[in-house]
Amino acid sequence: MVHHVRDIAYAEDASRVRTGTAPRAMASLRNLAIGTLRLTDQTNIAARLRHHTRDASRPLITLGIL
DSSP: OHHHHHHHHHOGGGOOOOSTTHHHHHHHHHHHHHHHHHHTTOSOHHHHHHHHHTOTTHHHHHTTOO
């Protein structure tokens, strides 16, 4: 299920990151973002990711840091 969300939200299958440990690192960062949104009871991950990219402080607000 997580791979499906990563592929839809980040187009992971089309990623050009293919060498070394970079693919695993990018998948981990994507999992972190998705997991954080799920912890805050977000149901539409793709929409929330688009929403958070508009303002750099929104992820921090979601985490309760700001």
